[in-house]
Amino acid sequence: MTRSWRTVVRRALYPVYEARIEKHLDPAALPTHIGVMLDGNRRWARAVGADTAHGHRAGAANIEPLLGWCEEIGVQVVTLWLLSTDNLHREPAELEPLLEIIGEAVDSLAVQRRWRLHPVGALDLLPAAVRTRLKDAEAATADVDGFLVNIAVGYGGRQEIADAVRSLLAEHVERGTPLEEVAATIDVDAIGAHLYTKGQPDPDLVIRTSGEQRLGGFLLWQSAGSEFYFCEAFWPDFRKVDFLRAVRAYAQRERRHGR
DSSP: OOHHHHHHHHHHHHHHHHHHHHHTOOGGGSOSEEEEEOOOHHHHHHHTTOOHHHHHHHHHHTHHHHHHHHHHHTOOEEEEEEEETGGGGSOHHHHHHHHHHHHHHHHHHHHHTSSEEEEESOGGGSOHHHHHHHHHHHHHTTTOSSOEEEEEEEEOHHHHHHHHHHHHHHHHHHHTOOHHHHHHHOSHHHHHTTSTTTTSOOOSEEEEOTTOOOOTTTTTTGGGGOEEEEOSSOGGGOOHHHHHHHHHHHHHSOOOTTO
16 A cells, blocks of 8 residues: 555544544543643654745644634633744744744634633733734633633743742732731742733643653643643644544543642
C-alpha cells in the first residue's frame, strides 16, 4: 500500500476511532478548564518547506476546531497561549506578521459570538493597536452564552505573578493600609485574587503540542494541581483524535490533589 493510500485509510478510520474514544469517556471525569500551549508552528512550517508566517496561519486555523471539540465535551474554560512575553523580543520581521495573524484569529472568533473571549497577559507590553483589538473582542463577546476562552498574548507566568503582587500592593496603597498590615494580608488567596484569571477555576488539564515536555511558565501559579499531557504533533497537525487521547489520559488518572 502506498503512503497516499495509507493516509486515505487512516483518515477514513479516524472518525470511527474518535467516536469509540468519546463513547467510553466518563462525563464525570472530564476537565472543566483546559490550558493549551499551541507550540510548533515554526517547526511545522520548516517541515513543509514554507515560511514562518504560513506556519502561524496554519496554527491559527486550528484554534476554532479545538474550541469546537472542547464545546462537544462540555469544557467551561479554555486558555490558549498564543504569544509569550519572551516572544515579544523576536525580530520585527516575524513578530509583526504574527501579531497580525493573532489579531485576525481573535477577530474571527469574536465575530462568531460562540465564546466569551478574555485577553490575559501583560497587555501594556503589546502595541496599542493589538491591545485595542483584544479588548474590543472581549467587549464584543461579554454577553455571549458560551464558555470562556482566555487569549494569552504577551503572557508569562512569572510576569503574571509579579503583576498580581503589584496590583495587590497598589490596592493597599490606595486604601492607605500600613505596611505591617499589608505584609500580614499577603497569602495565597490574596495573590490569587489578583491574577489575570481571577475568579476562574484552575486548569485541570494542560496540553502542550510539538513534543516539548516543559511548561515554559504557562499558568505557572494556576497549574500547581494540573495534569499535563504532552503531544508529539506540531500544533497545526493537532487533530481531534489527539485531543480526545489527551482527555482520555486525563480521565484515567487518579487525581490526588496533593493528598
